[in-house]
Amino acid sequence: MKSREDLVSPRGGHWEKNPSPSWIGASFKSQSLFSMLKSWSRSDVLVPFVLGSSCCAREIERLSGPNPQGTLVREEFFSQPVEDCDVLFVSGIINAAVKPYMLEKYEAMMKPRYVVAIGACAASGAVFDTIAADELFPVDVYVPGCPPTIESLVQAIELLRHRVRKGASKEVMLQEPKA
Amino acid sequence: MINLRDALFKKFGTQFKSSIQDYGVLTIFKDFEFPLNEDRSDDFISHFLDFRECFNFHMLLDISCEKLKGRSLLHYQLLNLEVHFGLRVTVDIGESCFFPSVEAIWKSARALEDELTSRCDLFKSTGKSTEQKKILRREKNEESSHKIQGVPRYDLPLNPSASQKRRNWRRFGPFSSPFNGRARVDYLLDEDHVFDAQVTTGFAYRGFEDKGKKLDPFAMTLFFERLCQRDSVFAPLLWVETIEKKMAIEVPEKARALRMVWMELARVEGHLQFLKELSEELGFYVEASTFSELLEQVFHLYNLYSGKSQNFSLFTFGGMRLHAPLGWGTECLEIAKYIHKVLDQTGLNLMRSPSWMESTRGCPLSAGAALDYGFSGPNLRACGVNYDARKVKPSYFYKDVDFEVPLGIDGTTYDRFLVRLEEVKQSLRIINQVLDHLPAGELVNSEHSLSDPLVEGKAIENIDYRKSPIIEGHTYTTIEASEGEIGLSLNILEGGHVNHFHIRSPSLAHISAFPSMTRGQELSCTLVAFSSLSIDSWEMDR
Numbered sequence: 181m182k183s184r185e186d187l188v189s190p191r192g193g194h195w196e197k198n199p200s201p202s203w204i205g206a207s208f209k210s211q212s213l214f215s216m217l218k219s220w221s222r223s224d225v226l227v228p229f230v231l232g233s234s235c236c237a238r239e240i241e242r243l244s245g246p247n248p249q250g251t252l253v254r255e256e257f258f259s260q261p262v263e264d265c266d267v268l269f270v271s272g273i274i275n276a277a278v279k280p281y282m283l284e285k286y287e288a289m290m291k292p293r294y295v296v297a298i299g300a301c302a303a304s305g306a307v308f309d310t311i312a313a314d315e316l317f318p319v320d321v322y323v324p325g326c327p328p329t330i331e332s333l334v335q336a337i338e339l340l341r342h343r344v345r346k347g348a349s350k351e352v353m354l355q356e357p358k359a
Numbered sequence: 360m361i362n363l364r365d366a367l368f369k370k371f372g373t374q375f376k377s378s379i380q381d382y383g384v385l386t387i388f389k390d391f392e393f394p395l396n397e398d399r400s401d402d403f404i405s406h407f408l409d410f411r412e413c414f415n416f417h418m419l420l421d422i423s424c425e426k427l428k429g430r431s432l433l434h435y436q437l438l439n440l441e442v443h444f445g446l447r448v449t450v451d452i453g454e455s456c457f458f459p460s461v462e463a464i465w466k467s468a469r470a471l472e473d474e475l476t477s478r479c480d481l482f483k484s485t486g487k488s489t490e491q492k493k494i495l496r497r498e499k500n501e502e503s504s505h506k507i508q509g510v511p512r513y514d515l516p517l518n519p520s521a522s523q524k525r526r527n528w529r530r531f532g533p534f535s536s537p538f539n540g541r542a543r544v545d546y547l548l549d550e551d552h553v554f555d556a557q558v559t560t561g562f563a564y565r566g567f568e569d570k571g572k573k574l575d576p577f578a579m580t581l582f583f584e585r586l587c588q589r590d591s592v593f594a595p596l597l598w599v600e601t602i603e604k605k606m607a608i609e610v611p612e613k614a615r616a617l618r619m620v621w622m623e624l625a626r627v628e629g630h631l632q633f634l635k636e637l638s639e640e641l642g643f644y645v646e647a648s649t650f651s652e653l654l655e656q657v658f659h660l661y662n663l664y665s666g667k668s669q670n671f672s673l674f675t676f677g678g679m680r681l682h683a684p685l686g687w688g689t690e691c692l693e694i695a696k697y698i699h700k701v702l703d704q705t706g707l708n709l710m711r712s713p714s715w716m717e718s719t720r721g722c723p724l725s726a727g728a729a730l731d732y733g734f735s736g737p738n739l740r741a742c743g744v745n746y747d748a749r750k751v752k753p754s755y756f757y758k759d760v761d762f763e764v765p766l767g768i769d770g771t772t773y774d775r776f777l778v779r780l781e782e783v784k785q786s787l788r789i790i791n792q793v794l795d796h797l798p799a800g801e802l803v804n805s806e807h808s809l810s811d812p813l814v815e816g817k818a819i820e821n822i823d824y825r826k827s828p829i830i831e832g833h834t835y836t837t838i839e840a841s842e843g844e845i846g847l848s849l850n851i852l853e854g855g856h857v858n859h860f861h862i863r864s865p866s867l868a869h870i871s872a873f874p875s876m877t878r879g880q881e882l883s884c885t886l887v888a889f890s891s892l893s894i895d896s897w898e899m900d901r
Contacts, residue, residue: 233540233563233896235588235669238632242655259536259639272897278533278540278562280507285534307582308565326585327669 215347222266223344226337229265229289231282234272236299236327243333262288267340268317271298273310286317292349295319296336300326318350363414363444370409381752382835386449403450403459407435411464415439416446417730419465422472423848423861424479431481433458434848436835436863440730440744443751447835457484457494467733470871477561510545511557525549533562537640537889541896542870544889551882556874560867560900563588567901572857576602576676584670586845586862588897589632591669592625593840597847599674600754601836605851606676608807612798614678615755619793620691621673623786627698628657629841630737630779630786633893637776638709640890641718649705656694663687678803688794695787706780716773719891721884722876724770733868736843737782738892741767741774748839760792772884772891833859842866842893866892866899 230240262285274282286293297313300306303322313319320343323336343349367375367383377383387406410416416437425432435448452458458475460483462468475481482494510528526549532538540562547555567586574582579598586594596618603610610618635650658668664687665671673680709715724734729742739746747764749757765781767774833850843865850859869892877885 231534231540233588235585235591235897237539237588238669241651242658244651262534272540273563273565275562275564276505277564280505281533281543281562284507307585308567308570310565330668 219347220345223341226267226294226341226344227260227265228267228269229260229262229285230269230271231285232270232272232274232302234299234301234327236271236301239327239330239333240269240271240298242330243337264290266290266293268293268295269298270295270302270313270319273301273305273308274313274316275310279311279316282316292352294321294340294344294349295351296321296323296340298323298333298336299328300324318354320350363439363442367414367446381443382445382447384447384449384833386451404461404463407448407461407464410437410446410448414446415441418733419461419467419471420445420733420844421846421848421861421863422468422475423859424475424481425850425859425861427858429454431455431479433475433481434859434861435461436846436848440746445835447833452481456480457482459484465733466728466731466875467868467871470867474867508559513547522549526554531886533559537636537886541894541899544873546877546882546885548882553877553880553882553885556877556885558870558873560870560896563896563900565901568860568862572860580674581670581672584672586898586901587840587895589629589893589895590625590841591671592621593838593845594898595674596622597836597838597845599676600838601834601847601849602676604836605830605832605834606807608677609804611678611801611804613800614802614804616793616797617679617683617802618674619755619757620790623789623793624657624660624691626786626841627783627790628654629893630783631657633779633891634776634783636893637719637772637887637890640887641715643709643712643715646705646709649701653698653701656698660687660691660694663690675803677805677807678801680803682802688797692791692794695790699784699787702780702783709776718883718887719773719776720771721880722772722888722891724872724876726770728872728875729770732872734843734872735865735868736839736841737778738770738775738843738865738869740764741778742770743768748837748844756793760789762786762789772888775891775893831855837863840865842895843869845898862898862901864899864901866894866896870894870899 228240230237266289268286268289270282286295295313295317297303297319301308301310302313303319303324304312306326321336321340323332325332328336364377364383367377367385371385371387374387375383375385416439418438418440419435420438421434421436423434423436425434431452431454433450433452435450437446437448438444439446450458458472458481460468460472462472462483472483476483484494510530513526513528515523526547528545528547530543530545532543533540538544541560542562543559545557545559546553567582571579571582580595583595583598584591602608631650631654635647635654638644638646638650661668661671663684665673665681724742726742726744729739729744734742734744735746743766745764745766749762750764762785765778765785767778831851831853833848835846835848837844837846844863845865846863848859848861848863849857852858873889873892876888880888
């Protein structure tokens with residue numbers, strides 16, 4: 181049987197060498213059979229909400245279009261109201277003016293919610309002196325690149341699905357007390 | 360044009376200089392006083408009124424501020440459309456933080472002056488000392504709050520009608536369709552009718568201009584690729600062309616032709632994005648997916664040439680970095696033919712649809728108003744103004760190729776759609792003509808001091824960009840991008856120090872006209888009209 185860390189971490193053996201942070205184990209411990217079933221069913225119907233209007237947003241739009249990987253996210257999911265979404269795609273820079281509006285959208289989302297920071301600007305501000313996404317909300321998956329390629333976006337969504345299936349939400353983990 | 364130059368010279372004497380045929384420089388008010396008084400303010404406005412009334416400068420393209428030795432210089436970029444003559448009027452306002460507004464003369468001034476207020480700490484003033492004191496006091500007390508601002512309050516008149524009682528302000532955006540992070544719009548609504556609108560921008564402000572001053576010319580080319588959200592061809596080309604013009608670098612014929620192909624491909628891409636967005640906004644999902652399929656074809660061409668679908672790192676001073684791969688031209692011609700065929704059919708479907716016609720007929724804008732607001736590109740042509748920089752001052756081989764400039768009639772959403780649809784076809788026509796007669800020869804000219812180390816295979820460490828001698832002086836260059844004319848105002852002092860770096864944004868002009876377009880319209884029409892203005896927030900907020 182696989183160890184608990186192996187199930188959560190996609191990188192497998194990495195966690196054995198470097199002891200995992202306590203929050204990974206803490207979350208997985210609390211999963212009942214029913215919640216596991218729920219996470220598994222949720223992982224195939226992720227409804228995204230796109231924040232930001234950057235060049236990366238164009239790449240996100242391509243996910244619903246004709247691409248070599250096939251249609252990954254269905255087009256009708258992109259036009260859902262934020263209350264029905266559970267994944268937040270953050271792209272582009274975050275400045276002081278846009279910050280409260282982003283938080284407003286994040287607060288309105290369905291729980292459990294997941295955040296994907298797409299591109300260098302959202303991850304760290306890149307060449308601009310702006311705010312990084314993890315200063316606003318817990319980020320589950322980072323996608324590198326300026327702009328990221330469609331392949332790396334596909335990979336990121338696969339990784340996110342894996343995490344959802346295992347019930348590993350960064351937000352929940354940060355809230356839970358350490359074991 | 361000779362008459363206009365003579366007239367300007369006659370009126371202003373040696374203050375007016377014009378070394379290029381279609382551009383002049385004028386410095387007025389060298390000793391502007393502090394505090395600004397009413398007489399000076401009236402004098403200032405009467406001067407600018409003369410520019411509009413006597414010299415026919417109907418367009419105010421840009422206002423920017425340059426700080427030089429503790430003094431503030433305001434640069435006004437004016438354009439005379441009849442003879443196509445550009446004029447930069449420089450006003451030295453000294454150490455003062457007040458400047459008179461020209462909003463009464465050009466409507467485009469409002470958005471530009473608001474930008475000056477928020478970014479350069481300069482304030483509009485009529486010259487009254489009490490007013491100026493009040494502004495300074497208000498600024499001191501105002502604290503920057505990072506909370507969501509509430510909607511404005513609607514004050515009812517004394518005897519309100521039933522309609523007036525129903526009116527209230529509502530917030531739309533910034534993260535809802537069709538605004539998508541570009542702007543927040545507050546509407547004064549009575550059920551479905553819009554009586555007033557207020558636009559808030561600045562959600563993509565990232566200090567592009569401040570950052571750009573510190574970079575070296577090569578890094579700037581890559582930096583400019585991140586200027587626009589829609590395409591990454593026009594902005595880096597604008598930078599490269601500016602430096603080439605300053606240093607008189609010649610570009611080989613082959614590179615010029617390939618740059619033209621890239622520009623037209625980017626135009627096709629930009630317009631297809633627009634068509635896709637508009638049809639998604641109106642619920643025409645089948646057409647939207649057709650347009651996104653065509654977009655993928657354009658991305659395929661990009662990928663074949665540069666290995667990327669945006670931010671190509673392709674343009675360099677004196678030419679292009681990469682050769683076209685074998686068979687790229689043929690592939691390009693085939694895809695152009697395919698896009699033309701599909702677009703003909705899809706465009707016809709949309710034009711025949713009564714529902715499409717019905718929902719796109721709102722929000723007209725007259726040609727006069729469009730000029731007043733400083734419109735450019737397809738949005739201006741949709742209002743019926745025959746102005747395309749590719750025809751008026753052709754660069755590269757634009758004067759040798761055969762293409763037409765499509766025009767709209769009354770500037771409705773339908774006109775903006777039709778103009779773009781036709782422009783895609785004209786762009787494909789240009790691509791066909793250029794690729795059929797692609798010149799042979801070198802791709803890059805390396806005989807200058809800014810030659811690219813990557814092209815020549817030199818080690819990057821051996822080159823000190825700081826020592827590259829870029830000729831000092833003030834220049835203003837423009838490029839006809841897919842959504843309008845992007846301008847770059849650049850002043851380099853002795854020693855290569857960039858003192859002034861300002862970008863003229865077409866989207867800022869387009870969005871400043873939005874409140875006046877929406878008054879008296881239905882809400883759904885205005886949302887579609889916002890989509891049809893095709894605002895690029897990255898280039899607007901910079």
